[in-house]
Amino acid sequence: MAINTALHFGLLTLSIAGIATCQNNTSGLSKQVFAAIDSRNDQLRTVNREIWENPETAMEEVHAHEVLTSFLEDQGFTVTRSAFNLSTAFKAVYSNGEGRSVSFNAEYDALPGIGHACGHNLIATSSVAAAVGVKEALENQGVTGTVVVLGTPAEESIGGKIKMLDAGAYENLDCSIMAHPGNNAYGAWSRTLASWRANVTWTGKASHAALAPWQGQNALDGFVAAYQMTGLYRQQLMTTDRIHHIIKNTDNLVTNVIPDRVESEWGVRGTNRARQAVVIDQLNSIVEGSASGTNTTVFLTKVQDYWDQNPSFQLAKTYYNYLIEYFDPSKDESTSEFSISTPEQEYEDGGSPSASSDQGNVSWFLPSIQVGFPIGGTAPNHNAGFTKVAGTDFAHDQAITVSKVLALTALEVLQNATYAEAMKKEWEEMIAALQF
Ligand SMILES: [Zn+2]
Ligand SMILES: [Zn+2]
Structure with missing residues (x-):
């Protein structure tokens, strides 16, 4: 089923083609993807803890780079360390034949003096976990295409992604997907300033x-x-x-x-x-x-x-639909207190931009999303109180849940040609309307 919705955001009018997303559900693929992620949960918890316990600031992320690249190599990805002329950047790839390519961004830099007060340990964890889930579909479930993890250093200062964009890291990819933790809200179509x-x-x-x-x-x-x-x-x-x-x-x-x-x-x-x-x-x-x-x-x-972040509305809708279908936060006692808006509500609110991210620059280059997920606490990001919350088991569990939904979203792009085309067209129209 395709629905066309015209939404207005400032001077921008988007024509949004909504494509029904039910392939993963009916094929039972989701079960295999979730099981692949769950079976590595102990290792993923170790990866998360190693990064959180050893905070490293921009371009000093030596330990995080080692932990993540070793994990991905163990999982069967082909890994390029110190990629794109950045000592702490990396690229990890797994392919099964011809097809589209999806990518996840892993951030892992901390803030000076207050450790992982932006929870980038959880970004890294959710992205590598999602990639493991997509790899399962490529390796054992007959899906074709490529999954890429880009290790993107220095988000909090010089913007590793901008240097990686310049070096061609995002060429030949169909979408860029990631998630960012916050206190108490889920977001799918989250913009940044x-x-x-x-x-x-x-x-x-x-x-x-x-x-x-x-x-x-x-x-x-x-x-x-x-x-x-x-x-x-x-x-x-x-x-x-x-x-x-x-x-x-x-x-x-x-x-x-x-x-x-x-x-x-x-x-x-x-x-x-x-x-x-x-x-x-x-x-x-x-x-x-x-x-x-x-x-x-x-x-x-x-x-x-x-640059301002302008996410793909279609990817946001798919993410949101899968989140509600498999992990509806309102139905789980541990997450029911958190707020959640539909992507349509977020769009009407202009995506509620507050912080900024080098993922903004990526969003002008290819269809992307950076979804937000809550880990609780009252101390906001960039506060030492947030560091504490970012290291909890609950925060890890939230990152793992999100990783499963990210994986399903990416699989939609890999499996569904009509969907991928509509996503690209919608994104091209949005960027053309924004043209700076
Ligand atoms: Zn931050
Ligand atoms: Zn951050």
Whole structure:
């Protein structure tokens, strides 16, 4: 059955072809896929624990890289370590004949000082578990095609996926699938904000602050002027815009010397790249004005450019349908307290973007989803309290449940040509309408 629904999101109108998804159910394939994942649960728990207990920050994820690549190799995947010129990235592949290719992203970087406060240990676990489930279908259940796991480092800083996109990691893939943990909500069509970060450095001229201040050029004044102008600009921002600053390396500042160098980092977020570009333009003017007004020089170097995430609505619907069919959270005591919306409700809400992700850039390159799943607790992501929750058995169980649904979603793409075509067409229309 095909249903066509027109949904409106801002200026964007999507024509969504809904294809009935019942192949896995009727073939009994789901049972085999779930059993394959369940039979490795002890090993998957070890993988999860190893990553969580040994948190490594961006581009330092040596242990996680070793744990994950060894596990996937043991499971019969062909693994390329340190892939795409990134020491802690990897690619793991399993194929059975000709067909489409599905991919799962495994993240595994932690945050400085607070460990796995974004739960990327669970992202890695759910993605490798899903890949094991799809491999079972390819190896023993007559499904054809390819499953790929991409180990994507440094999501929290430089965006490993962006470098991997540039290196061709997402070429010849039909979809990119992953899941991200949060506190108390399930999400299938979850968007993320565009996020841009830059280092901004003012330089001036040092001088004795009492003896000859008139000979100095005050770099700190450059920063403060820009900070204040940004504060004034906030009145003209949209409620969805975000600007954040930090001042860095203050050890060189002393009160009796006019500061000759001040380093800072600026972040800008917006609902999409187009809106974000407007804000960045204004910040460029602010930064230039701050330098000329304080007789200092300013340098701005972009360090991050995460695009807004626009997931495939069709993949989201399939994920949601399978979640409800096999693991309806409202029917399980341990998950009934969590909220869940239909993809249609999420779409009407604009995908409730809040955080940002380098999966955003991937979403502009091929059909993708990054579903959200709850692990409980009240401390939000990027808080030490979340680290604790991300290491629990319950969080692991949630990641495993989600992995099964991710596997079924990927199998729909592998098995159902009509579905895969409709997914691609819908995604192409969405991206064309978003064109930056
Ligand atoms: Zn995070
Ligand atoms: Zn995260």
